[in-house]
Amino acid sequence: MDLGFPWWLRVEHFLNIIFISFLVRSGLEILGTYPKLYRSQHTVPGTSWAQFTVQDEPKHKYYTVGGEDSNYSPRISLPGRGLLGLGRYWHFMAVTGFVTCWIIYFVLLLVTGQWRRYVPTSWDVFSQAGQDMLAYLAFTMPHPVDGMVFNALQQLSYGFVILILTPLVILTGAFQSPAIANHFSRITRALGGRQVIRSTHFLCLVGYVAFFAVHVILVFMHGYLHETSKMVLGHSNSPVVGGVIFSIGLALIVTLHVVATRWTLADGRAVEKLHNVIVRPWSNLLYKLPARMHYDRSNITGKDVGIDNTTHNFRGSGRPPETPEYLALMANCYEDDYVLEIGGYVERPMTLTIAQLRELAAGHSQTTLHHCVQGFTSIGRWRGITVSDLLDLVKPLPGATDVVYTSFQNMGRDDVLYEGGTYYESTPMVEARMPQTLIAFELNDEGEIPAKNGGPVRLRLETSTGFRSLKWLERIEVTNRYDIILKGRGGFFEDTDFYDRNQLI
């Protein structure tokens, strides 16, 4: 069979340059907001195996994860300047294209028989690849395998990138989605946990960059015009024409990056709209995956380790409220003074003290992995009552669609990293009714939730990234629309920054 270079393969090659370059740059933006890589899910400060920052955190003062981000240049990351939300938008848009492209390519490889170009059909290919490596080292050019369009070493390396590295990067990317990771939590644990998955995802990036570097060097060694012509025309009979067209294509991709970066920095909301059109149709399907995680088994032995498996010092993000009312509540240990209001579009609005919440919860707890949008993780055993049970008590009226949670915290007043405004979040009813959407009042059997982690009462939203698990909860309100609250995007960070309310990835 003459493998050649069919048109769909050449199109895929060009699209991959676009998608992978966008994935790398937006991936660096995401990495930059928590520029530390770990092997343990507990992300204990000082234990990272790599850091990509020049910032040293304060040694004698409490700091939140919000201040740990690194501000990369827009020349390196997309869009740069520490704009995580927009970097995520670009990453997920590029993911949509990249994964679609890879699936189509994979199917075409199978049905056309072109899989032979990447899958060795004889063990001899491996020894031949060794010979090819020696030939390169000896500064000579190895010959293509009989009937093939490239040599054995190329076959193995391309096969590795397309059939091993790419599925691995897709898998490790998917399992950084809180909805996927917490639904298929056994697979999450089997893969080593969130931080091992995150580190592996980063190493895949390194793999792509290394492959790209060697690939480009070899293209020049084999002859730039000759090789690029194959990727444009399917043959090398007109190397100048093919090479020129390919070079113009590369210039267009560079231009695309420049335009995308400047456009994003100038008009983030427009990028958000584009993201919602491209990504939401598939990311909303993840609402069908309710969290069902219980970290009551160790990753490896299967032995029940209970509370020992939780993170002893659960990382804090955000700063506790500083109002006299909240400080008075804290001073009185919350128990007698704190009252949670649940009202709005319900039949029976009510108020509940922590003692009443504790009684209603009847000892219910969940041990879950916290997925910070920036990247840190901690495992906590949360005691509380599900939002679904609370909703059953207050009986939402027909037509109720959303649940809005309001915090004691006022950003800006309490946390100088952000502009002012009451912190709030909202969940669609489907998310509020999920079995692990919890109103928690105790962490790790400590009797209460520490102030830095959202005491006395907080929301746990295990299908979503961490900032939507609102801390320092003051009031719950059932509504029939959320888009009339403040800027109408469904939450503080959704309003003031660039984060999707449907934060399942």
Added chain:
Amino acid sequence: MEDENSPALRAGVDFRGTPNATQPVLEHIRPGKKRAPLLRYIRINLPRTTRLLLIAVIAVIGGASAAVALSNHEPFLFAVPALWSVFGAAVVFVAVGLLSSARIWTWGLIIALSSLLIYLGGLLGNAPYIWNGASVVDAAIWNLTLFASIGYMVLFWALRYGMIVAAPDNQNFMD
């Protein structure tokens, strides 16, 4: 110890009286600039892996030098004793590197530079290239001394720059 609850003091690092005690500090940013040089952002803390990698690169240099010395293609006059010297030094380096925790990286640099010098000497002489009549294997091994030497020098530079760190040292990340 004045404050046993301070992780920094417990680690023997006293930041009292410095900006870093209570504020984040940005390192390596030159006056008038917003960001540090790109490579300053990369800090890998895999000390034992890095130590093994450095030893492995020197082992490759030593092994390749011995193979060139044993081949029937002398790169230049008196190259064989020089190649065996590199091999001997590499054996000592690998042994010391594996059996002790000594910081021997500058010695490794001398070995890598010596190997590179021999390679450059070969360019002026009759190095075992294909076009000089050598076999593919001999030519590959000869060129391996070049790539491994350059590789060690790059790693040595990264070590000195602070991008990587080799045991017994580590990055001492305090976040």
